[in-house]
Amino acid sequence: MSYLTKKKKLLLSLIALIVVVFTCAPGALQFGRGLMEHVSGSTGTRFVANGTGFNSAVNTSGLHRKLLLQRRATQVEQPNRIWGDRCSNSDIVINQGPTDPLPSGIPTYTVEIMNVCTTGCDISGIHLSCGWFSSARLINPRLFRRIRYDDCLVNNGKPLVNGHTISFQYANTFRYPLTVSSVIC
Structure with a gap:
């Protein structure tokens, strides 16, 4: 392969990458949500591009956990009984x-x-x-x-x-x- 052919392939790859970033990123970058993530293998650290020019590192070494639904202020949580009532x-x-x-x-x-x-x-x-x-x-x-x-x-x-x-x-x-x-x- 000639030097010119390699240069054309590299240029086309770069253009394709730019097109992908600009077609996928506008909504994410506009609202400041992370678009691209990279997770380091054994360290469990995730680097997130947040669209503000600053990247943040998030520790993901723990297990993924579901978010708990928050109770409404009007709901009262019943206490666990150990020696108390027979039922609740x-x-x-x-x-x-x-x-x-x-x-x-x-x-x-x-x-x-x-x-x-x-x-x-x-x-x-x-x-x-x-x-x-x-x-x-x-x-x-x-x-x-x-x-x-x-x-x-x-x-x-x-x-x-x-x-x-x-x-x-x-x-x-x-x-x-x-x-x-x-x-x-």
Whole structure:
């Protein structure tokens, strides 16, 4: 290969690199977000080009961790019990997920409310925060009903036996966030 051919290839490579940087980078550089990263092998240090002309080194030697969702200021975290109460709000687990829509096209959701008390307790008087809960599909009011705004009663207030689950479906255009507000041990 001649010197001129090598020079042309190098020039074309440089132009291609510049085109890639300018087509990918404008949004990242404009908002100051890192665009390019280089991770050193054994040191676990990542160098990030942040678009401001300054590069930063970030230590990544620890395990990657998920970011924890921050609780709203209105939510109160229940303390872990060691010698205290027999049960708490955290012994009721609520799962809900989408199911097949109604023939009219309204989305439906299945809700499972489980008693997972580790001390073997039956929990009664289960109240959920449920907003203005309503459903286009009829729900047995002995299983679940809204008493007033943001207060729904589970199992007609009767005990939910340890290890058992109450399940029902509701239909609405959006999913209601359901959280345990109070229980009776």
